[in-house]
Amino acid sequence: MRFSAIVSGSKLPNWILRIKESSTNGKWQEVVSHYHEIKKAGIQTVDVSVFPPILKAWSFLSHRHGKSLHACLIKQGFDSFTSIGNSIMGFYIRRGDFDIAVDVFNSMRRSRDSVSWNILIHGHLDNGALVAGLWWFTNARVAGFEPNISTMVLVIQACRILGTKHDGLILHGYVIKSGFWAISSVQNSLLSMYVDADMECARELFDEMHEKDVISWSVMIGGYLQWEEPQVGLQMFRKMVLVPGIEPDGVVMVSVLKACASSRDVCTGRLVHGLVIHRGFDCDLFVENSLIDMYSKCQDAGSAFKVFNEISQRNNVSWNSMLSGFVLNENYSEAQSLISSMRKERVETDEVTLVNILQICKYFVHPFHCKSIHCVMIRRGSEANELVLSALIDAYAKCYLIEIAWEVFARMRRRDVVSWSTMISGFAHCGKPDEAIAVYQEMDRDLVKPNVITIINLLEACSVTAELKRSKWAHGVAIRQGFASEVTVGTAVVDMYSKCGEILASRRAFDQLPLKNIVTWSAMIAAYGMNGLAHEALALFAEMKRHGLKPNPVTTLSVLAACSHCGLVDEGLSLFKSMVQELGLEPGFEHYSCMVDMLGRAGKLDTAIEVIKTMPHNLKNGASIWGSLLSACRSYGLTELGKEAISRVLELEPSNSAGYLVASSMYAADGLWDDAARIRVLAKEKGVKVVAGYSLVHIDNKACRFVAGDGSHPRSDEIFSMAQQLHDCIKIDEKKEGNTWLAVIECLT
Known part of the structure; x- marks a missing residue:
């Protein structure tokens, strides 16, 4: 033993x-x-x-x-x-x-000993007990014990996470006194702390650092991105690649690609893409997903899809990034195809996927698919996700299932500002402004602070009511909440007052905006046109160009619409010509439609047909163009010419009541009662719901609605008689029109 x-x-x-x-x-x-x-x-x-x-x-x-x-x-x-x-x-x-x-x-x-203190401090900080860890760190310093480097880094990180800038400044002084300043990991930790608190201090510290490694540069680039200065971050990256011995890593590449996406700088993004390939980071899935996101946000979904196709091992983020890119760029058909591919590849869908699918349902107005996605959400328990629920409410509302949208909203346990804003927007979209305003008032009672989107949705609801008193109230809300000087809110105010017929209030709101963008100018021009002030619209258009702003397609469309409604054919033709020759803008479907409408109102149907013939082939299948031609044929009794327009309109928009009404009216005016009856029977067979047109007239700050054909008003005979007299007084100056249009056709062809 x-x-x-x-x-x-x-x-x-x-x-x-x-x-x-x-x-x-x-x-x-x-x-x-x-x-x-x-x-x-x-x-x-x-x-x-x-x-x-x-x-x-x-x-x-x-x-x-x-x-x-x-x-x-x-x-x-x-x-x-x-x-x-x-x-x-x-x-x-x-x-x-x-x-x-x-x-x-x-x-x-x-x-x-010092190890004992470091174990205790490190243990607390490493496990998220930050306040306790900092307390033990203070005690260790009082007791005269020194932290090690890893503990020092953790202490700095704790100050950064807790946002205690004052403690961070004291800690910075201790780092210098104790000799830790020469250690790069400590320097970079301090840099990260300042980036979160004060970018100017971070830049001063960065400039003082003698030895900067790739992490130092990465922290600064990410910091500028965090503080919404992506262009400065890109400048930092350009300086970094010129420094000998500094090789960018995957983290830097991701930050730079995010900066390109934020600043919509696709040119720099392509250069970075080349560097990614050169450095071999095209095998890094995180970088590849960032490339998809960058191209998508720079409105280059084609390049994003090429990157997506080249990824050998895609993850869920890759699929969702590409799907989000298609939706963001309104490539909804491609998004549908991608969803089919996801199903074939058995890719697991998550909340991001569901939100994107709901966006597609909203665009195509697929109420049945919205309900199907809702069922999937219930089975998966995704109803606890407020973002997904807000997307569902929005999709239901845009598909005109506002009652179901309201039920979903009412059942929400926690409503944030996004869900409230979505519900306000939904009611306004469905033509229920009173309910939209009531939702905002309830939101205000619940002490939920509105954001810019909330105010814009509220203004939109008031513009639907077209009541001046409510609109002034909503404008006051925007002022009290401090959003009136925002460009987007100010633009919505301009639009709201114009729809109330208060063009002077629109102009005051426009003039009071400290900053105006092209959308603001376009809204004011459209306001003049909507209220029959085409000359003022043209004058403002000229003023905008003098301010150095280049008109976009929306601006030119607003001016063309003003010319169309006010019968300024020569001016409209001249603008259309300058749009191509001077501004270098390619006319879109809406521009051609507006030109056909303008010429049709003037009785120049032969010229309107010439416009249609000069259109690019891919733009000819627009219902509104043929609708404008059909309306003109009815007004001028050109039934034979209108027959082709009827077939086109009913083919392109079989569920829209307007085409059936105009066609039936045209046949009836020409005494072709059998044809008129046939059109009415066809509408009935297709289940088309007839929506009557109406006009709004403001009396004592209240919008009075006059529905077409409604004889219930006690003075309806006088109203319709006055309308006929006004119609008979409209005269169009036809001088020089032929020569002007020939020049326009020549410029287009």
Whole structure:
């Protein structure tokens, strides 16, 4: 027996060596096995260096066995050794027992060292107990103990996360005094802290750093992106690539691509893409997904799809990024095809996928598909996600299922400003402005602070009512909430007043805006046109160009519409010509439609047909163009010419009542009663719901609606008689029109 113990004892150094070796390699089960072999051999070791790796192994494998070892160490008196006490603390911290770890630390009053303090501070900070970790760090400094580098980095990160800039400044002073300033990891941690708090201080610190590595540059580029200065971030990147020895990594590439996406700088984005390929980062899935996002946000969905197709191992983010890109760029047919591919590839859909599918349903007005997605959400439990619910409410509203949208909204447990704004927008879209305004008032009672989108939706609802009193109230809300000077809100105010017929109020709101963009100018021009002030619209259009703003297609369409409604044919033709020759804009479907409408109103149907013939082939299938021609044929009794327009309109918009009404009216005016009856029967067979046209007349700040053909008003005979007199007074000056249009056709062809 004695000989056996001696033989076993001779093996002890080997066992200890194996334990330490296994611990270094993270093989915790082997550590425990070797320890059990020592115990089975009945050997009592006095080498305290064997216990720290065993305690560490138990912290990963078994809490109960670790506590038993702790008890044994106390019995043997080994807990008085500093290394053993530190290991016991580490065991309890790794197991999340901070209170016991603190008790062990307190029992080490005479034996604790800097490692003891670092274990306690590091343990708290590493496990998210930031306030407690900083408190222990302060105590360590008072006691005269110094933190190590990793602890120092964690302390700086804690200050950054907690947003305590004052403590961060004090910490910065301590870093300089204690000699940590020369260490790059500490410098970069301080840089990250300042980036979150104050970008100017971060830039000063960055400029003072003698040794800047790729992390330093990456932090600064990401910081400028975070502070919504992507262009400055791109400038930093350009400087970085010129510094010898600094090689950009995947993290830098992702930040730069995000900066390109934020600034819509596709040219720089393509250059970065080339660098990505040159550096071999095109195998980095994170970088590839960022490329898809960049191209999508720069309105180049084609390039985004090329990147997507070149990814060999796509993840869920890749599919969702591409789907979001198609939706963002309104490529809804391509988005539908991608969803089919996702189904074939058995890609797991998540909340982001559902939101994008709802956007597609909204665009195509697919109420049935909205309900199907809603069922999927219920099965998956996604109704707890407020973003998805807001998208569902929006889709239901845009598909005119406003009652279901309201039910979903009413059942929401927590309503944020997005869901409230979506519900206001939904009611306004469905022609229920009173309900939209009531929702805003309820939101106000619930003390939910509105944002810019909320105010814009409220203004839109008031513009639908066309009541001046309500519109002034909504304008007051925008002023009180501090949003009236926002360009988007100011533009909505201009539009709202114009729809109330208060063109002077529109102009005042326009003049009071400190900043105006092209949309604001277009809205004011459209306001003049809507209220029959075409000359003022043309004058403002000229003023806008004098301010150095280049008109866009929307602006030119607003001026063309003003000319059309006011009978300024020469001016409209001249503008259409300059749009191509001077402004370099390609006329779209809406521009051609407006020109056909303008010429049709003037009775120049032959010229209107010439316009249609000069149109690009892909634009000829627009119902509104043929609708404008049909309306003119009815007005001027050109039934034969109108027959082709009828067939086109009913083919392109079979569910729109307007085409059937105009066609029936044209046949009836020409005495073709059988044809008129046939059109009415056709509308009935197709289940077309007839929507009567109406006019709004403002009397005492209230909008009075006059429906076409409604004889219920006590003075309806006088009203219709006056309308006929006004119609008879409309005269169009036909001078020089033929020559002007020939010039326009020549310029287009």
